Amino acid sequence: SDTFTAAVYEHAVILPDLTNEPVSPSEALALMNKNMDVLEGAIKEAAQQGAHIIVTPEDGIYGWRFTRESIYPYLEDIPDPAVNWIPCTDPSRFGPAPVQERLSCLARNNSIYVVANIGDKKPCDSRDPNCPGDGRYQYNTDVVFDTQGKLVARYHKYNLFRGETQFNYPKEAEAVTFETPFGKFGIFTCFDILFYEPAVVLVDKMQVDTVLFPTAWMNVLPFLTAIEFHSAWAMGIRVNLLSANTHNTSKAMTGSGLFTPEGPATYHYDSATEEGRLLLAELSAHPRLSPTYPPAINWSLYATSIRKFPGESNTFSGAVRRDIFTFSELRHKDGNYTVCQGDLCCHLVYQMSNKSEDEVYVLGAFDGLHGSVIKYHWQICSLLKCPSTDLSTCGQPVETAQTRFEMFSLSGTFGTSYVFPEVLYSGVQLAPGEFKVLRDGRLKSMNGTSKPLITATLFGRLYEKDQPHPPRISL
Numbered sequence: 001s002d003t004f005t006a007a008v009y010e011h012a013v014i015l016p017d018l019t020n021e022p023v024s025p026s027e028a029l030a031l032m033n034k035n036m037d038v039l040e041g042a043i044k045e046a047a048q049q050g051a052h053i054i055v056t057p058e059d060g061i062y063g064w065r066f067t068r069e070s071i072y073p074y075l076e077d078i079p080d081p082a083v084n085w086i087p088c089t090d091p092s093r094f095g096p097a098p099v100q101e102r103l104s105c106l107a108r109n110n111s112i113y114v115v116a117n118i119g120d121k122k123p124c125d126s127r128d129p130n131c132p133g134d135g136r137y138q139y140n141t142d143v144v145f146d147t148q149g150k151l152v153a154r155y156h157k158y159n160l161f162r163g164e165t166q167f168n169y170p171k172e173a174e175a176v177t178f179e180t181p182f183g184k185f186g187i188f189t190c191f192d193i194l195f196y197e198p199a200v201v202l203v204d205k206m207q208v209d210t211v212l213f214p215t216a217w218m219n220v221l222p223f224l225t226a227i228e229f230h231s232a233w234a235m236g237i238r239v240n241l242l243s244a245n246t247h248n249t250s251k252a253m254t255g256s257g258l259f260t261p262e263g264p265a266t267y268h269y270d271s272a273t274e275e276g277r278l279l280l281a282e283l284s285a286h287p288r289l290s291p292t293y294p295p296a297i298n299w300s301l302y303a304t305s306i307r308k309f310p311g312e313s314n315t316f317s318g319a320v321r322r323d324i325f326t327f328s329e330l331r332h333k334d335g336n337y338t339v340c341q342g343d344l345c346c347h348l349v350y351q352m353s354n355k356s357e358d359e360v361y362v363l364g365a366f367d368g369l370h371g372s373v374i375k376y377h378w379q380i381c382s383l384l385k386c387p388s389t390d391l392s393t394c395g396q397p398v399e400t401a402q403t404r405f406e407m408f409s410l411s412g413t414f415g416t417s418y419v420f421p422e423v424l425y426s427g428v429q430l431a432p433g434e435f436k437v438l439r440d441g442r443l444k445s446m447n448g449t450s451k452p453l454i455t456a457t458l459f460g461r462l463y464e465k466d467q468p469h470p471p472r473i474s475l
């Protein structure tokens, strides 16, 4: 098929009680069944509306707040899909697997691919020098069941986020793919999206059409809210991304969407209620063959071709969380500015619709390692609203703005082809169809911004300059 209908469900996960003591297997299953009751409603609704595939979130079946011991009753042995297994029709083939059985039956009975995130356990012993002291590996795992209920994909999360001490790192990054009548799919989870393996490998080497992305993403302004970064990643790397976030406002987790190389097909962001939300859209099954598939971008062409940048003036340093940016204030209603840091020079031409005395915008540049334990290299050019007129606040989070722009054009001398274009409007809203990226690397508004602007950012990743991960320790 040329197109298919995809669904994601942002699920307000029912959490386990806060305890370090392991619960019994039946108590664990009772909690997981409560979550699967809700997911069942979403899966049935999606199937009724014609969806071919539905993605549910990371941690969506058992939540979080676990130790290595307390998550154990929630885990199942998940076999390699090569065994050709339909848990719905042969539930005890590999020992007790009630969660896989229920997910498989939901897929089979509703004729829909079901994507879920659960925990895998693999026993090991002293013949394996890396075997953890408690005799098992535990993995944060995505599973996919096809329309017959067959297990067709199993992916062990490679880039665990801080605090996921209940899980082990897999030895190697797994590039998991599977074919469907509506394109080739790849899968990874949450923090993985910021790294080369397996995310970029799936797109550039394995040439998947669509990435399945269960996530539990805490929003971080100004550059890493879920909808902002995930839509930018789909556009920058030019693939479909089906992103299902967990919904938990106290942890700033919200923001799911169906993102395409051309922009968001649909998205959801709700920091006010505790409701889940089902999203559906019709997407191209083979986006690379679509007439609207965007061309490859030379991200530094325009900025390096400017014969002489307008001189840098009045720059100052400011922190975006722990990253020290070089900023320059946009002092006038229109103009052009250049700001440099390290090997990166950022160039902005802009015209504001209204310049309010109460609002300050800056152009910022950052070229360096981000992160404390895992250090990975960012190159960022950003047009950014400051929270107040006090310049020392620039870089701190801001959710609302009043200033619209007649135009902006942002470019930079990036040393990478992996640059993700972000535009975020007041109220943490995306700007579908309102900006484009030119082949020479300029991020341009098309007819001005329809809403006030929080940030327009080119977020570059220099994967080859990332510091090696600290040892992937097994406990």
Ligand SMILES: NC(=O)CCCC[C@@H]1SC[C@@H]2NC(=O)N[C@@H]21
Residues within 6 Å of the ligand: 058, 160, 161, 189, 190, 191, 192, 215, 216, 217, 218, 219, 220, 224
């Ligand atoms: N479950 C996960 O793996 C969450 C990791 C992604 C969260 C991203 S990484 C950088 C930002 N910091 C956050 O707290 N959220 C963002």
